[in-house]
Amino acid sequence: MALEKLLGQDRARKILKGHLEKARYHHAYLFHGPAGVGKSTAAREFAHSIFCEEISQGYCGKCVSCHQFLTGNHPDYQEIEVEDRTIKIDVIRELRRSLTLKPFKSLYRIFVIRQAEKFTREAANSFLKSLEEPPSYVIFILTSDNRKLLLPTIISRSFPVAFNYLGKNIIESYLESKIEDRQKRKVLSEISGGSLGFACQLAEDDNFLEQRKELISLWSKMDRKSFLEVFNLVQWVEKEWNGDYVQFFQLLQYWLRDLFYWKNGQKQVILNRDCADLLQEEGPLWKTEDLEKALNLxxxxxRGFDRKINRRLALEATLLKINGWRQ
Ligand SMILES: [Zn+2]
Incomplete structure (x- = not known):
């Protein structure tokens, strides 16, 4: 089966299998969708399947090409990744210079460019030139968690393949091989919000579940008038999670959503079930419409967080506002 390591994502798999079957490829693909749902895995599997000499719709794992690919030594394959939060012009210049080289082994040379939204403006413009007139043997596979940040001209020249959030069941069954505790698997698959990457990251961190409880408890017990408690909360994120605000956002959103559902009597969709006592305490302090407003805020x-100059200040201002809506 082609793309066997790719979980869920039936639509994307079907599209790519179709291209493998016909052995007809676009010069550039754009795999787009949320983080941690299999875009990079799909890019590798797709490239590997194109390279395999024995099987057309997948790979044999035994031929010379497969061996080279699996040991990270395929001469016609290259991955480009973000360094210091961007993909810089130098990297793209080097890539462009190398494009004149014909494939060494395969019919194609495949370049996977991960997080393509991180191109600097210069790098994006330079890359665009390669997209406009690529050598016939080149296939680019771009992946992006945020397609809106790419140049429209890059998007329009790439074949789009959409990836979606994964179902809870898929994540839970994947975690079976990693975590024995069923309850823990359940909580993680729910908290991960459909991102397998996030679930695995959480699964590797033993402290995470406890830290999440601590964070929820800090938030839950905050006084609506206290500025200091808001600053303390942000301080906590700085100290415990090295300022990983993305993780914080995700948890706070889930918590506010849980409060919302709790108030609406939809207890079956609550994620942080093990914090029911706190939901019970905090729930009455909120109006449903304020929770909605808070989630939107x-x-x-x-969405604009990466572009903020002082991210901590922006976060504090938002939290102060939301906290003030408590009754
Ligand atoms: Zn093979």
């Missing part, structure tokens, strides 16, 4: 902040 967090969403807005999160």
């Amino acid at each position: 967090l969403d807005d902040l999160q």
